[in-house]
Amino acid sequence: MPTHTSPLRPAALLLPLLVLPLVGCLGSAYRRPELAMPKQYRDGEAGVHPGGLMAPGARSLGELKWSELIHDDELAKLIQEAQTNNYDVRIAATRVLQARAQWVGTRAGQFPAVNGTASLTNMNMAQNGSGPVPEGVSTESHWTDLTFSLGWEIDLWGRLRNASAAARAELFASEEARRTVMATLVSDVADAYFLLRDLDQELVITRRDMALREASLELVQLRVENGYSSEIDRLEAEVLVKSAQTELTNLELQVDQTENQISELVGRNPGTITRGRSILEQELPARLPAGLPSSLLEQRPDVREAEDQLAASHALVAVARAAYFPTLALTSTTGFESGALRHLCEIPNGTWLFAPAASLPIFSAGRVRAGVRSAQASREQALLSYQQTVQRAFREVADGLVGARKLSELRTQQESLVDSLQQSVEIADQRYRGGVASYLEFIESERQLLDAELQLVQVRRQEITNVVTIYRALGGGWQ
Numbered sequence: 001m002p003t004h005t006s007p008l009r010p011a012a013l014l015l016p017l018l019v020l021p022l023v024g025c026l027g028s029a030y031r032r033p034e035l036a037m038p039k040q041y042r043d044g045e046a047g048v049h050p051g052g053l054m055a056p057g058a059r060s061l062g063e064l065k066w067s068e069l070i071h072d073d074e075l076a077k078l079i080q081e082a083q084t085n086n087y088d089v090r091i092a093a094t095r096v097l098q099a100r101a102q103w104v105g106t107r108a109g110q111f112p113a114v115n116g117t118a119s120l121t122n123m124n125m126a127q128n129g130s131g132p133v134p135e136g137v138s139t140e141s142h143w144t145d146l147t148f149s150l151g152w153e154i155d156l157w158g159r160l161r162n163a164s165a166a167a168r169a170e171l172f173a174s175e176e177a178r179r180t181v182m183a184t185l186v187s188d189v190a191d192a193y194f195l196l197r198d199l200d201q202e203l204v205i206t207r208r209d210m211a212l213r214e215a216s217l218e219l220v221q222l223r224v225e226n227g228y229s230s231e232i233d234r235l236e237a238e239v240l241v242k243s244a245q246t247e248l249t250n251l252e253l254q255v256d257q258t259e260n261q262i263s264e265l266v267g268r269n270p271g272t273i274t275r276g277r278s279i280l281e282q283e284l285p286a287r288l289p290a291g292l293p294s295s296l297l298e299q300r301p302d303v304r305e306a307e308d309q310l311a312a313s314h315a316l317v318a319v320a321r322a323a324y325f326p327t328l329a330l331t332s333t334t335g336f337e338s339g340a341l342r343h344l345c346e347i348p349n350g351t352w353l354f355a356p357a358a359s360l361p362i363f364s365a366g367r368v369r370a371g372v373r374s375a376q377a378s379r380e381q382a383l384l385s386y387q388q389t390v391q392r393a394f395r396e397v398a399d400g401l402v403g404a405r406k407l408s409e410l411r412t413q414q415e416s417l418v419d420s421l422q423q424s425v426e427i428a429d430q431r432y433r434g435g436v437a438s439y440l441e442f443i444e445s446e447r448q449l450l451d452a453e454l455q456l457v458q459v460r461r462q463e464i465t466n467v468v469t470i471y472r473a474l475g476g477g478w479q
Helices: 008-024 073-085 087-110 159-225 231-265 293-299 301-324 367-433 439-473
Strands: 113-124 140-154 327-338 350-354 357-359
Touching: 073 087, 073 159, 073 231, 087 159, 159 231, 159 301, 159 439, 293 301, 293 367, 301 367, 367 439
Parallel strands: none
Antiparallel strands: 113 140, 140 327, 327 350, 327 357
């Protein structure tokens, strides 16, 4: 006996050596690609030491919850309402459920499938069919069948395992996509709300400006009637009043449209939005620490989504390559057959079948190779998309940081201009009351002050929304 089995031992030893290289060529485990990341953001970071290290006790702005950043109760209520009722968020949540179901269905292919069938046949033949039925023989027959079948594809080359891994990565990607939608929603609601408060403040200033222009027009009309001014002065004063009315109407239009936008974001029908703090009362964080650029890969949901898509496409390449190799399926059935139901489960009526089957692709006219190349191209696209997403994330943070610095400088300059114009108005008022200057000179100084206040409100809103932009760029907003 040993003499017969010994020649098979070298073949048994060689078989794993032949199979392992084939398994290895199907694909390797996913690894995060190397990226050229800066040590710190271009414009530096407020609250961060040189070299990009966080100051002691400081947290990255993106690690904060949105409730720690927002200090307006009415805005906080709007964000909470939007997170519950916004349709984009609800659609994204259903996509997560869909991806989870697809993953469960794909993973089920790795396990055996068991099915059971039962049938009862009652047949009656014609008495004078193809031939007469002998006397004493019944034309009616009964047949009962109870069968259990088992089918299982043995995953020799990891096709099913990699397909499951790809579906799992797609599930993770859908969850990150939902978080991206949530972060974008928080940012959009905040931006629209701050725009609304900006427009409210601009309405107040514009109404004051129009009142001054109307008073100026009345004065010019008196001067024209008394021969101290020409008709062209009156026309110029009328133009100023009408332009203020036009600007006021335009602002009222923008207010209504912005309220409608916020209503849609929070899942309401168009209507009035309750206000909280004015745009000038909104608080900003004392510092805007951005953290290390490397943390952006873990913090931003869109970056994680792009990486999950890359991991899924990597696994699908292995799935496509597995089509080059044979598949082995095990099929087994067992059950009982009987002409009488009461004898169905007796041992002599038992049946079984065991039928392993293997299939090997021999000629497919390049279909398998095309499938592999298509999967590889999709993986390359996912890699480029991931690299592009990371690069865009770095740019958005850098843009926000430089915006924070420059807008702070611009606000300081504008505040200084407003202070100077306020002093100018006070002097013009004193000169007018003292009879040294005309009322028109006083009105012109007041109008310049109002224009500067309008610009200050706009700069303040830009500064606040830029903080929200940095917060979203750092991956905050979905918590």
